[in-house]
Amino acid sequence: MEADYWMQRWREGRTGWHQERPTPLMCRHWPKLGIERGSRVFVPLAGRSQDMAWFASQGLRVLGVELSELAITGFFVGHGLTPKTTVSRYGTHHEAAGIELICGDAFALDAEALAGCDAAFDRAAMIALPPSLRERYVDTVYGCLPRRCRGLLITLEYPKDEKAGPPFAVDEAEVRARLAPWGEVETLERRDILAGQPSFQAEGVTRLETVVYRVERRAGL
Numbered sequence: 001m002e003a004d005y006w007m008q009r010w011r012e013g014r015t016g017w018h019q020e021r022p023t024p025l026m027c028r029h030w031p032k033l034g035i036e037r038g039s040r041v042f043v044p045l046a047g048r049s050q051d052m053a054w055f056a057s058q059g060l061r062v063l064g065v066e067l068s069e070l071a072i073t074g075f076f077v078g079h080g081l082t083p084k085t086t087v088s089r090y091g092t093h094h095e096a097a098g099i100e101l102i103c104g105d106a107f108a109l110d111a112e113a114l115a116g117c118d119a120a121f122d123r124a125a126m127i128a129l130p131p132s133l134r135e136r137y138v139d140t141v142y143g144c145l146p147r148r149c150r151g152l153l154i155t156l157e158y159p160k161d162e163k164a165g166p167p168f169a170v171d172e173a174e175v176r177a178r179l180a181p182w183g184e185v186e187t188l189e190r191r192d193i194l195a196g197q198p199s200f201q202a203e204g205v206t207r208l209e210t211v212v213y214r215v216e217r218r219a220g221l
């Protein structure tokens with residue numbers, strides 16, 4: 001999944017992953033993390049997710065990274081906000097109402113870029129990437145988060161031979177193996193969602209589950 005692929009999907013409005021409401025499983029599990037008001041939440045591969053507005057409504061600050069300018073503009077316009085714009089080595093930063101979105105490549109981020117983050121939220125980000133990019137993604141994003149940073153990761157699981165991604169199936173064994181070098185992983189919920197996903201059924205998918213993990217960057221690495 002190269003940048004051109006995502007740019008084209010945004011240009012053509014093929015953004016079937018986008019939800020007009022905050023992710024219900026996030027609203028349900030986020031309070032368990034005990035993230036204090038004023039904390040900063042990192043949202044990788046942010047799209048124009050309403051989850052970011054939900055974080056702001058909870059008194060949290062947001063740092064997102066997203067390749068598509070269309071997605072970022074759509075987010076701010078959709079919320080009636082006019083962001084201030086600055087440029088750094090990571091890309092063009094757009095900021096309004098405590099929400100800062102970098103129009104840039106997540107793979108270009110480093111520990112300095114994420115230094116101020118206390119929490120992270122990964123929905124449709126890790127699972128948006130093919131296996132060949134996931135290792136690099138985990139090393140860049142999870143590996144650069146500050147110690148003790150904690151958050152939620154939401155994945156999808158389905159029989160891998162029944163559908164081509166994205167979204168890709170990322171099973172629990174893979175999540176645990178990939179994140180083990182960086183921190184702790186706890187499974188909070190596993191839910192069968194096939195009945196509510198007609199597009200997966202139409203592709204012949206016979207099992208579809210979503211899994212919510214609590215992840216915490218280990219201290220001392």
Ligand SMILES: C[S@@+](CC[C@H](N)C(=O)[O-])C[C@H]1O[C@@H](n2cnc3c(N)ncnc32)[C@H](O)[C@@H]1O
Pocket residue numbers: 006007017018019044045046047048049065066067068071104105106107123124125128
């Ligand atoms: C499946 S969408 C999910 C968006 C969002 N997380 C949500 O839940 O609505 C994946 C997003 O990641 C963006 N993306 C893909 N590769 C990226 C990269 N290397 N750096 C930044 N954004 C990227 C795409 O443009 C797309 O908006």
